[in-house]
Amino acid sequence: MSCKKVFWENPYLTELSTTITSVMGDTITVSETIFYAFSGGQQSDSGTIGTYEVIEASKVGKEIYYKLIPEHRLRSGESVHMIIDWEKRYRLMRLHFAAELVLEWVYQNYGHPEKVGANISEDKARVDFKWDGNINLIFPALEAALKRLIHENHEITSAFSDPESEQRYWKILGFSQVPCGGTHIKATGEIGDVKLSRRNIGGGKERIEITLK
Numbered sequence: 001m002s003c004k005k006v007f008w009e010n011p012y013l014t015e016l017s018t019t020i021t022s023v024m025g026d027t028i029t030v031s032e033t034i035f036y037a038f039s040g041g042q043q044s045d046s047g048t049i050g051t052y053e054v055i056e057a058s059k060v061g062k063e064i065y066y067k068l069i070p071e072h073r074l075r076s077g078e079s080v081h082m083i084i085d086w087e088k089r090y091r092l093m094r095l096h097f098a099a100e101l102v103l104e105w106v107y108q109n110y111g112h113p114e115k116v117g118a119n120i121s122e123d124k125a126r127v128d129f130k131w132d133g134n135i136n137l138i139f140p141a142l143e144a145a146l147k148r149l150i151h152e153n154h155e156i157t158s159a160f161s162d163p164e165s166e167q168r169y170w171k172i173l174g175f176s177q178v179p180c181g182g183t184h185i186k187a188t189g190e191i192g193d194v195k196l197s198r199r200n201i202g203g204g205k206e207r208i209e210i211t212l213k
Contacts, residue, residue, distance in 0.1 A: 152187030
């Protein structure tokens with residue numbers, strides 16, 4: 001049985017009491033978690049379980065494994081307190097959804113070009129496309145659309161499309177519904193001001209980088 005992923009129910013929750021369900025050397029699992037593990041290009045959260053810093057969080061199937069220092073003293077069945085770095089989490093959520101809006105707008109307006117990469121860190125997000133020419137040419141229209149979507153402060157719905165397989169989506173009425181298992185903000189206005197920049201990464205590929213102002 002995999003852990004209950006409370007970060008989907010409430011991505012704004014920063015602390016949680018949980019129970020250790022297994023200990024495998026320096027790696028543990030828990031019954032419930034607010035600690036997101038790297039998936040879909042979104043960086044893992046940072047924080048602590050008990051008094052120990054999480055060195056690495058990895059998702060395998062439906063389970064999440066947390067790597068701690070080898071000298072930790074946690075035991076299976078023990079109750080512990082989990083705390084995440086909220087400043088990092090919130091930046092990840094804002095940048096993640098900015099990237100989601102960029103990707104979906106490009107899909108809708110430029111014939112669904114192939115996405116060849118994506119990554120969301122606390123410093124910036126990026127989306128890479130197979131693209132003929134300089135993607136910077138679409139920036140005036142893209143920036144105007146992104147600014148409008150953020151200013152209009154659309155409500156974002158996040159839910160399961162298939163609870164059994166943990167498939168989720170986000171939805172903005174009148175804009176789109178997109179499969180995604182990340183942690184999402186409640187409304188587009190939370191993104192705030194962003195800056196877009198372009199990089200040519202070779203091989204007919206173009207990158208859009210997104211940073212928070």
